[in-house]
Amino acid sequence: MSTVNTAVSGFARRHGALLALALTVVVASLSFDSFATGDNLENVAVSSAFLAIVALGMTFVIVSGGIDLSVGSVFALGGVLAAWGSRHGPLVALALPLVVCGLIGLVNGLLIARARLAPFIVTLAAMLGARGIMLNITDEGADTFLVAKDSLFADLGRGKLLGLGFPVWITLALFVLGGVLLRRTRFGQNVYAVGGNEDAASLMGTSVARTKVSVYVLSGLLAGLAGALNAAWLTSGVTILGQGMELEAISAVVIGGTLLTGGTGFVSGSLVGVLLLKVIQNVINQIGSLDSAYQQVVSGAFLVLVVVLRVRPVRRARAATGGGRRRSPSPG
Numbered sequence: 161m162s163t164v165n166t167a168v169s170g171f172a173r174r175h176g177a178l179l180a181l182a183l184t185v186v187v188a189s190l191s192f193d194s195f196a197t198g199d200n201l202e203n204v205a206v207s208s209a210f211l212a213i214v215a216l217g218m219t220f221v222i223v224s225g226g227i228d229l230s231v232g233s234v235f236a237l238g239g240v241l242a243a244w245g246s247r248h249g250p251l252v253a254l255a256l257p258l259v260v261c262g263l264i265g266l267v268n269g270l271l272i273a274r275a276r277l278a279p280f281i282v283t284l285a286a287m288l289g290a291r292g293i294m295l296n297i298t299d300e301g302a303d304t305f306l307v308a309k310d311s312l313f314a315d316l317g318r319g320k321l322l323g324l325g326f327p328v329w330i331t332l333a334l335f336v337l338g339g340v341l342l343r344r345t346r347f348g349q350n351v352y353a354v355g356g357n358e359d360a361a362s363l364m365g366t367s368v369a370r371t372k373v374s375v376y377v378l379s380g381l382l383a384g385l386a387g388a389l390n391a392a393w394l395t396s397g398v399t400i401l402g403q404g405m406e407l408e409a410i411s412a413v414v415i416g417g418t419l420l421t422g423g424t425g426f427v428s429g430s431l432v433g434v435l436l437l438k439v440i441q442n443v444i445n446q447i448g449s450l451d452s453a454y455q456q457v458v459s460g461a462f463l464v465l466v467v468v469l470r471v472r473p474v475r476r477a478r479a480a481t482g483g484g485r486r487r488s489p490s491p492g
Contacts, residue, residue: 175417177417177432181432181435181436184436184439184440184443185439188439191446192443192446194446195443195446198323202323202324202325203442204435204439205325206393208331208434209327209330209331210235210327211405211408211409211412211434212331212430212435213330213382213385214232214235214383214409215416215433215434216431217231217378217380217381217382218409218410218412218413218430219342219430220342221279221376221379222355222410222413222418222420222422222425223342223355223375223418223422223423224351224355224375225354225421225422226272226376226422227279227280227283227410228279228283229280229283230284230286230287230290230380230383230406231379231380231409232287232402232404232405232409233287233290233291233294233402234261234264235401235405236290236387236398236400236401236402236403237261237290237294238257238258238261238391239257239391239394239401240391240397241257241388242254242257242307242313242387242392242397243307243391243396243397244297244305246307246391247305249313250311250313253307253388253392254385254388257384257387258384260384261380261384262380262381264289264290265376265379265383266377268283268286268379268380269372269375269376270373272372274369274373294399298397301399304399305396307392307396313392314395316389316392317389317392317393317395318392325393335427335428338427339428342427347374351371352424354366354371354422355423355424356422357423387401387402412433412437413429413430413433414433415432415436415437416429416433417433444458
């Protein structure tokens with residue numbers, strides 16, 4: 161009987177977000193006639209796509225034991241750069257944000273891995289820096305760059321295939337690739353190893369610094385790509401977007417089963433976490449009488465609940481084995 165209980169408890173911890181998502185969808189479908197309509201579900205899917213791409217990069221960072229607070233500002237900067245570059249063609253609209261945002265991720269990674277500065281401080285500075293660059297480009301937000309609605313770049317954000325928008329298909333493809341990269345490649349195993357124990361990973365021959373730099377570059381690239389796709393969808397580079405997105409991405413990743421301490425996590429859980437947050441927001445909008453601030457309250461409550469449910473078993477397991485892992489100190 162104890163074995164069954166342990167198996168059920170393990171399944172609930174690993175797939176709790178998926179169970180919560182399924183339950184929420186069923187209740188919402190029965191409670192609101194407009195929830196399960198094709199238009200509403202498509203809206204949820206498209207609005208989830210941009211956050212999901214950012215959360216995918218955040219998953220790699222958190223599994224490696226880091227954190228990236230710059231993704232919201234990088235997302236907004238990527239959208240502005242894409243909208244500005246769209247006047248020169250779709251290739252420039254995509255390449256420009258990827259190059260700039262990838263460089264921001266590279267700087268973050270080098271400062272964290274080589275200079276051994278704290279990820280919180282480095283990415284907080286990058287968050288402020290990216291937002292400052294964006295405001296400088298747009299004259300403190302006074303200029304809004306538009307994307308021609310009949311352009312190929314706009315089609316990338318607004319086009320559909322089999323009833324779903326291109327951003328949704330791109331997101332699904334990225335998550336498949338991300339899952340393979342994290343679970344089936346040497347790089348992914350290095351990410352787990354670094355997040356689990358840096359000293360042990362180094363003794364096994366893993367290049368800790370290179371792995372850390374790579375995950376932050378990946379996070380910057382994906383945040384920039386998400387911003388570019390969002391600009392194509394909105395046909396403009398909106399400067400006020402991305403505020404608080406880093407917290408949403410972190411929440412989705414943690415709700416999906418990735419531990420903030422690193423070493424454990426999977427990309428499919430992050431996708432489920434994003435969908436759960438977006439479905440909850442949509443349900444609150446369906447109610448109509450609740451203020452949008454309740455979205456943050458409910459999201460925060462889910463985050464606390466998930467962390468409590470996951471931390472307690474981990475602590476019991478460590479207590480049973482008589483200890484925990486040690487991480488190498490990081491100055492700063």
